[in-house]
Amino acid sequence: MNGGWFRIYAFGFLLFLYAPILLLPIFAFNDGAIVAFPLAGFTTKWFDQLWVEPALHQALKNSLIIAVSASILSTCLGVFAARASTRYNFPLKGGIIGMIMLPLVLPEIILAIALLVVLLGIGIPLSIYTVILGHVLVCTPFSIAVLTAAFQSLDKSLEEAAYDLGETPASTFRLIILPLVTPGIISSLLMTFTISLDEFLMAFFLAGTEPTLPVYIFSQFRFPKSVPVVLALGTVLVVASIILLTIAEYFRRRGIAKMGGKDTGGFL
Amino acid sequence: MSSEKPVMIEFRDVHKYYGDYHALRGINATIRAGEFFSLLGPSGCGKTTLLRTIAGFEGISSGAVMIGGEDMADVPANQRPTNMVFQSYAIFPHLTVAENVGFGLRKDPRSKAEKAKAVEDALGMVGLTGYGARAAHALSGGQRQRVALARALILKPKVLLLDEPLSALDKKMREQMQVELIKLQRQVGITFILVTHDQEEALVMSDRIAVMFEGQIAQLADPETLYRRPASRKVADFIGTMNFLPAKILSEAGGKVEVEAQGFGKITLNDDQVMSAEGSAGGATVGFRPETLTILFDGQTGSDFESEAVVEEVVYYGDMTYYDIKIKGCDTAVRLSMRNVFGRPVLDIGTKTRVAWSAGALVLFR
Numbered sequence: 001m002n003g004g005w006f007r008i009y010a011f012g013f014l015l016f017l018y019a020p021i022l023l024l025p026i027f028a029f030n031d032g033a034i035v036a037f038p039l040a041g042f043t044t045k046w047f048d049q050l051w052v053e054p055a056l057h058q059a060l061k062n063s064l065i066i067a068v069s070a071s072i073l074s075t076c077l078g079v080f081a082a083r084a085s086t087r088y089n090f091p092l093k094g095g096i097i098g099m100i101m102l103p104l105v106l107p108e109i110i111l112a113i114a115l116l117v118v119l120l121g122i123g124i125p126l127s128i129y130t131v132i133l134g135h136v137l138v139c140t141p142f143s144i145a146v147l148t149a150a151f152q153s154l155d156k157s158l159e160e161a162a163y164d165l166g167e168t169p170a171s172t173f174r175l176i177i178l179p180l181v182t183p184g185i186i187s188s189l190l191m192t193f194t195i196s197l198d199e200f201l202m203a204f205f206l207a208g209t210e211p212t213l214p215v216y217i218f219s220q221f222r223f224p225k226s227v228p229v230v231l232a233l234g235t236v237l238v239v240a241s242i243i244l245l246t247i248a249e250y251f252r253r254r255g256i257a258k259m260g261g262k263d264t265g266g267f268l
Numbered sequence: 269m270s271s272e273k274p275v276m277i278e279f280r281d282v283h284k285y286y287g288d289y290h291a292l293r294g295i296n297a298t299i300r301a302g303e304f305f306s307l308l309g310p311s312g313c314g315k316t317t318l319l320r321t322i323a324g325f326e327g328i329s330s331g332a333v334m335i336g337g338e339d340m341a342d343v344p345a346n347q348r349p350t351n352m353v354f355q356s357y358a359i360f361p362h363l364t365v366a367e368n369v370g371f372g373l374r375k376d377p378r379s380k381a382e383k384a385k386a387v388e389d390a391l392g393m394v395g396l397t398g399y400g401a402r403a404a405h406a407l408s409g410g411q412r413q414r415v416a417l418a419r420a421l422i423l424k425p426k427v428l429l430l431d432e433p434l435s436a437l438d439k440k441m442r443e444q445m446q447v448e449l450i451k452l453q454r455q456v457g458i459t460f461i462l463v464t465h466d467q468e469e470a471l472v473m474s475d476r477i478a479v480m481f482e483g484q485i486a487q488l489a490d491p492e493t494l495y496r497r498p499a500s501r502k503v504a505d506f507i508g509t510m511n512f513l514p515a516k517i518l519s520e521a522g523g524k525v526e527v528e529a530q531g532f533g534k535i536t537l538n539d540d541q542v543m544s545a546e547g548s549a550g551g552a553t554v555g556f557r558p559e560t561l562t563i564l565f566d567g568q569t570g571s572d573f574e575s576e577a578v579v580e581e582v583v584y585y586g587d588m589t590y591y592d593i594k595i596k597g598c599d600t601a602v603r604l605s606m607r608n609v610f611g612r613p614v615l616d617i618g619t620k621t622r623v624a625w626s627a628g629a630l631v632l633f634r
Contacts, residue, residue, distance in 0.1 A: 162371070166372055
């Protein structure tokens with residue numbers, strides 16, 4: 001058979017990737033505190049418990065605040081950097097952009113510890129704000145990568161044409177550049193939101209007494225009786241992210257179709 | 269005709285440096301109101317840079333660019349009385365055709381209905397009536413070109429700048445658009461400045477042409493002068509086909525130059541037929557266009573001069589036939605073109621014939 005081994009490989013790869021996630025809902029609906037086969041029966045009680053767990057709600061709230069803030073901030077910074085790197089030339093440009101992108105490959109734990117030491121050193125108390133700071137640091141390079149691609153595909157003469165037709169640089173940015181890079185901005189917001197939402201290291205080191213969702217989940221795993229609850233939470237998160245990604249992809253494709261562009265795949 | 273009209277654009281010793289690179293080297297020229305003016309030259313000659321200094325997208329290092337008698341040094345691109353049609357058309361892909369065309373009217377105090385009328389008029393002018401609601405990205409190349417034209421012309425600029433506007437179109441479309449652009453220019457009466465590397469396009473469309481090489485204007489003249497009396501060997505090489513034969517200058521006196529050209533013998537030329545040899549490798553040469561040499565078919569007599577010749581190559585084009593012929597006494601063959609007339613045969617390779625030329629069609633490069 002043509003490419004038989006590749007088929008098996010591809011199937012195995014996908015199985016390894018998604019089978020564990022498929023186990024989440026199975027055990028989330030399983031009427032037993034122990035995560036093991038055989039299944040004990042159907043129940044939704046683990047989901048009910050999600051409703052009455054104040055610490056979980058607080059962690060979720062923290063995470064959402066942090067993720068929304070970090071994604072907006074890093075996307076704004078990403079817009080500035082991407083614009084600067086694609087349109088202007090300045091001394092040491094390559095070096096500066098390289099330094100900004102470095103956190104992408106730098107071990108995050110080093111960043112987290114360094115940041116913690118500095119924050120404690122200058123006496124800033126740990127809070128969700130310090131987590132936001134850390135997450136902006138982590139998210140910005142991703143944001144720049146996505147947005148640079150969007151800005152690069154922008155024909156410079158579009159800006160010149162708007163300017164030529166009487167617009168100022170500011171109104172040109174608003175009327176021409178911004179609408180054309182919107183798909184990139186949405187991609188960036190979505191990606192950085194996702195990164196921030198499940199980021200653990202920075203949050204673990206910098207959150208102080210205000211844990212984020214991943215930190216809360218990690219802490220709950222120490223108690224066997226709360227494992228099914230965590231699985232129920234995981235199931236909710238999986239469903240939520242599938243819905244979110246579907247909506248985002250829908251808007252991305254619609255945006256591309258509207259401008260007659262070619263679908264280059266994007267990040268999603 | 270054009271010399272009576274007021275000056276629209278004036279370049280005064282314009283220089284432009286990009287770092288060490290000297291892109292414009294002392295441009296002096298005037299363009300008159302209502303003129304169809306072309307900047308012609310090979311890529312990298314500075315023609316687009318010069319156009320962009322008019323639009324205000326490029327600053328200049330020294331000198332002055334004047335529009336309507338006003339120095340443009342401190343006038344930004346968005347306040348200049350010029351509009352541009354870009355090589356890539358720069359149609360805003362997220363807007364409709366009507367929104368594209370009406371883009372420049374955003375700050376116009378007229379009512380919405382009046383603006384919509386202006387947009388529809390502009391679309392009508394370029395032959396796109398009824399296309400307003402279409403998405404701009406769904407248009408063909410020729411249609412985008414028209415939208416770009418309408419978008420620039422709706423603002424009634426004093427000068428319309430066209431940066432290689434036809435280079436992206438196929439041959440047939442290009443020729444059609446050339447004619448339409450000429451008609452449009454006559455209709456609106458606006459000064460058009462066209463940048464092109466296509467000498468044929470420049471000859472067809474322009475009132476006057478500035479031929480540029482390496483940041484300088486080599487010749488500024490109307491198409492006929494440019495074609496018949498190229499100012500230098502370099503211009504002659506760039507525009508159309510020209511034959512060159514080695515020549516020796518025998519005497520110069522009283523505005524006349526007597527030369528002996530290979531195969532042509534002694535010829536007396538006027539002063540205005542003597543041009544610069546810049547761009548030529550060797551000594552003096554005599555140049556002439558393929559169509560100024562005529563094959564004498566049976567019974568015809570020559571004008572000034574005649575000679576025997578042998579046909580070496582024949583290229584048949586339907587309406588025209590190109591011959592490479594060797595004139596008696598010449599080292600190399602020269603190209604000759606004859607219009608194919610009913611009843612006249614196309615000569616075969618090796619045919620012995622007679623050719624004639626006239627002294628007035630020759631140019632001496634020295």
